[in-house]
Amino acid sequence: MSPFPLYQGSEIIEQETDQSLLTERYTASAIEFISSNRERPFFLYLAHTFPHIPLFASAKFEGQSEAGLYGDTVEEIDSSLGKIINALEKYSLKDNTLIIFTSDNGPWFEGSSGDARDRKGGTWEGAYRVPFIATWPAVLPSGTASNAAVTGLDLFPTIANIIGSSSHLDNQVDGADIMGVLRDGDSTPHDHILFFNEDQISGIRLGEWKLLVRAYYKTYDVPLAELSYPLLFNLAQDPGERYNLAMKYPAQVTSMMALIENAKERLAIPPAPSFP
Structure with a gap:
């Protein structure tokens, strides 16, 4: 360089x-x-x-x-x-x-x-x-x-x-x-933790649960939630994030999506880029 x-x-x-x-x-x-x-x-x-x-x-x-x-x-x-x-x-x-x-x-x-x-x-x-x-x-x-x-x-x-x-x-x-x-040795002080990529919320952590709503494939920013394919993982049982549990626990997805939507409004998150 x-x-x-x-x-x-x-x-x-x-x-x-x-x-x-x-x-x-x-x-x-x-x-x-x-x-x-x-x-x-x-x-x-x-x-x-x-x-x-x-x-x-x-x-x-x-x-x-x-x-x-x-x-x-x-x-x-x-x-x-x-x-x-x-x-x-x-x-x-x-x-x-x-x-x-x-x-x-x-x-x-x-x-x-x-x-x-x-x-x-x-x-x-x-x-x-x-x-x-x-x-x-x-x-x-x-x-x-x-x-x-x-x-x-x-x-x-x-x-x-x-x-x-x-x-x-x-x-x-x-x-x-x-x-x-x-x-x-206390537990986390956070109710939840948001994950970002640039100015977009890509996921959220709530206890042992992690929900991904955006992922990145090659040059694409894939809006998983908008495509009705959010990815839900229990990190205590599956730290490698290999198995999506969204269909098995829809209520968990709904509650975590609500936190994301509230955060978008509170933080004035701009509209996501179009895909593809």
Whole structure:
């Protein structure tokens, strides 16, 4: 990808940067930030470029994994996180620092979505379900796991509550405080969760039920609900979304469709594109 300028804030600091050094440089900047702010509370958001394509790894990691260049980039990110944690330990900050490691979407051309169906860009679980790991030794229990449905939108209100700034939030903020899930093992704070593709609602999650109303096939955005073929799955019994239960549970489909229609009106969702 060329040209590939590197920014510091809104300023271009290099017109053409060596992408193989990006992970290393991001890590060094993060550690410098921690060092400079170690005497006061801080917030650090580190969004690595890789493993998004085009893939690059530094000379130290290139060719070192058994999963090709993709695996090399993942191993370097793992090393990056280790260095950041070491920096927190160096300044005696680790116990009282909340670290969250997650992703914005499922795998694209490479990587694994596990038992989930499909990948980035789809409407299935493989597109939306991502790793979410949180550690805060002074507050959160270690070695626990949760199946509660939460989203990346929950991070903002959760962190706002932690730092005591939630009074500035209004009821129009997307997301919910998930500290109860992380600390106490609570169930999801959401009554339901909407799934989007661009400006269209593609599905909804209600407890263990997931209803898909739009899907994507080749270049087509297929309006499943409009074609009288919504797809209903029970994710507890069928995490791979293999068997449609819409005909067996029509009342469940009706109630979830009503939530979608209410959301369309509340959010002023524009008309869907024509098909095909």
